[in-house]
Amino acid sequence: MVRVSAGVAYDCDVLVVGGGIVGLSTAYAITRAAPGIRVTVLEKEAGAARHQTGRNSGVIHSGIYYRPGSLKARYAVKGAAEMVKFCAEYGIAHAVTGKLIVATEREELPRLHALVQRGRENGIPVRELGAAQIGEYEPEVRGLAAIHVGTTGVCDFVGVARQLGEASGAEIRYGARVVRVDRRPERGVAVLTSRGDVVRARVLVNCAGLYCDEVARLTGDEPGMRIVPFRGEYYELARPELVRGLVYPVPDPAFPFLGVHLTRGIDGGVHIGPNAVPALAREGYGWGVVRPREVAGTLAWPGAWALARRHWRYGGGELLRSASKRAFTAAVRRLLPAAEAGDLVRTAAGVRAQAVLRDGTLVDDFLIKEAPRAVHVLNAPSPAATASLPIGREVARRALETLGSV
Template sequence: MPPGVDCDVVVIGAGIVGLATARALLQAWPGLEVVVLEKEPQPATHQTGHNSGVIHAGIYYAPGSLKARLCRAGERATKDFCREHGIAFETPGKLVVATTEAEVGRLRGLRDRAGQNGVEVEPVGPRRLAELEPHVTGLEALLVPASGIVDYREVATALADDIRSAGGQVLTSTAVAGLREDADRVRVLTGRGVLTARRLVACAGLQADRVARLGGLDPDFRIVPFRGEYHQLPAARDGLVRHLVYPVPDPDLPFLGVHLSPTIGGRITVGPNAVLGLAREGYGKARVSLRDVADYARFPGLWRVARANLRTGAVEARNSVWRPGYLAACRRYCPELTLDDLRPHPAGIRAQAVLRDGTLVHDFLLRESPRQLHVANAPSPAATSALPIGAMLAERVLGAQGR
């Protein structure tokens, strides 16, 4: 290593994508000096630790897209990783349920897309649907047997253990305050001092645009936080559904809609909706960050998104404060649910990259300089796809180093 360089690669962010990248680097090049920096006291504090825990099979995504290929590979890789590390996971399968004739047509299109993506699916009529899920109603459904559930915080913990076992470091409570790229190294200013590396990979999630700016990049995107609000069914409703139960996605909307999700702990969650967040890392409804709001309010892309989705945004905002509206979305395919069934559950916040022209970025987005690689957007199913994403990023970094 050149004089004055502390390590080969610094990875910013100990979410599941950053950890998977560090692990892949160490697997591809044993003995590489890799350091992961995380500003929080423990890994998986934000998006990784606040999702629904679904192992997606990859039926929704455009055939041939990076998202489709990585999800398909990630579904298998995640399950293999869990088996190797003794992490509990289940494969209940997913039912995508059509409740209107318009949704039936979209469901059949989804079946064709699943075939193009190499995902096994089974068409389900109303009689078969009643056998599989007696409490769910619909005109038709699509069964996706490979869909599973896991606690991604446990996966992240195991990834961090693998990194340490391979000689890497995971430094928590270590916020990055500045970056400077020189001809032969990147200097990382932290609360613990300055760390220098030959290469840097930033997997900063909700702070991706800010970290890119610290690195001297001029990001053409802005992270807009969308707050996904969940509810949990009471213990008396455990077992209400055995499968993951999803609505047919609306192609005009950027999110999948409210769904029922059994969890590894045995409970069932309902959600999420999607409302504009008032803080990037504020999970309570009352949390407001003036800095975060000002950041996206000054960005022209946000207002273009708002104009294009005005009606949908109004409905989501209404349902956030008016539980009967939220309940109505659930009762479309599970009509016996009541308001008393919607119990509090922690919210999640999705880091959504938005371009200046108002485009919501739906696939993975990377930005780079000679010695930096920034993951600008890692949308769902990034948790499912984390292991192949990490391998892809590691290959890119090592190729740039001439390794």
């Protein structure tokens, strides 16, 4: 077992586990706030941002969906403006495109109006559109009503993550999976990596995304939640000229998923998706990827069963769209009637690290917990990439406070 030895010098002051956009933003924020602090980042992959950061639709979210006053709302609104500025400063591909949220059925209209109010409470400019006005923005899109959100955009989040890592000046070790942690409040933290290295630090920051709960337990902390992975499957539109920008359905407020949407990316292609189906591995990017230990861990968590009982009907629809291209196409055609099954070309999937409480509650907001010599980021799904700069500052603040107390 790896142990922190008395009198042994620390390799760094703060050790960040996870080289996604949140971990690298945290390293960047720490070195900006306290230039003399030594930061090391451990990332198990061969490069940065290989999972949630690099496998999403690349949207800079406005913050319109999130409960006023929540961390998601505050950080998304602030983070969207900061992300555009950061991309411009470093020459990272981005565009402020705006987006439409479209109601296609009458029962969606009250939820659409509620989004208008929520957007205004969050300080987001919103334009309400009638059916005839939708064509001003998207000639091929049909709906009963819509809202236009002008502050939404797209960017290269992988490029952002790499730049954050470079600009941080932190030591970044790739191919370094954490296998053991020894934390002693009076001495610090020692981490053993899969390469056999031992890294000693004063404070550990857990930004491990899909494995954040496991890293918390390795550290000796019970996170009070478990990550239940949901795969988001995407198609690419073979006729990208059908969509000018970003088009979303009205989301169901009971779920943290936004529904199948259309996103014109910085490369000019249009991505369609994602749905949300249970993944059979934390990095289960296809039905053929199964890790029995991880499946057993999910099934052993009471919250997973409570979640399934509560939302089996919604989950069944998502599974149908996963198994049937015809069903997925039908969901797309609600927004884009001109789309045909032949226009949808399967492309890379992503996996969302969704925190689920013991009673089956889906954690809706960002969740950050502190412990002796540790800070754990336990829920940071979308819009975490958008909000990564303010999230990084918040995690850095807590890490530096923890560092100052030891």
